[in-house]
Amino acid sequence: MVPCWFFVAMLAPVVLALEQSPDTVIRQGQSTNLSCSEKKSSNVAMYWYKLPLGKDSRLILVASALQGKNDEIIPPAVAIFSPSKQEIQQKSKATLVCLASGFYPDHLNLVWKVNGAKRTEGVGTDEFSTWNGSTYSLTSRLRISAQEWFNPLNRFECVANFFENGTLESIHKLLYGDAGCALTEESYLWYGNSLKLTYLILCGKALLYAVLVSSLVWTAKAGGKLYRE
Incomplete structure (x- = not known):
């Protein structure tokens, strides 16, 4: 049986x-x-x-x-926030924040991708969604190195997955790496050393030019004296 x-x-x-x-x-x-x-x-x-x-x-x-018959499914609004410049300068790290807000019910998960590949290292997501009285919100953070952030070719993506009418839906938000306008401590030192080296080279050229001019003047004077004699 x-x-x-x-x-x-x-x-x-x-x-x-x-x-x-x-x-x-x-x-x-x-x-x-x-x-x-x-x-x-x-x-x-x-x-x-x-x-x-x-x-x-x-x-x-x-x-x-589960979905009740009278429940209204509200999809999330998803946004990615750039890292703090202070964190980058002090710790050489960059934390990206993904916020999904205004959704209902609370069954939603956030996934990070870097250049299309799923990233789990450095990811921290709130354990539970936050109830705001009528809808929920959920926050996830991705911590990367400053070097990885200061690469405009890197594409950071936050994906919000949720069910709507029995179907898995996804909302994608993208953020590209910074072109490097802000300076990290390492890049600041590198630029400082480069400026010092450039200054020394210019000083060396100026000194060499002064010696060359002095030599020509001395040669001209010596030649004129011999000519008069």
């Missing part, structure tokens, strides 16, 4: 009366739809549990990952 699967849906904590599907029996390989609703709900989240016979209940699904 093909084994059967038993599912029970419940809401915790229960504040008001629930309306849910009756107990359902399906065979392996089959599928079914379960529904659970609460009128005038004051709960923030609903939870689904699977109850194996003879075993304690085990949480298998958080219903905040």
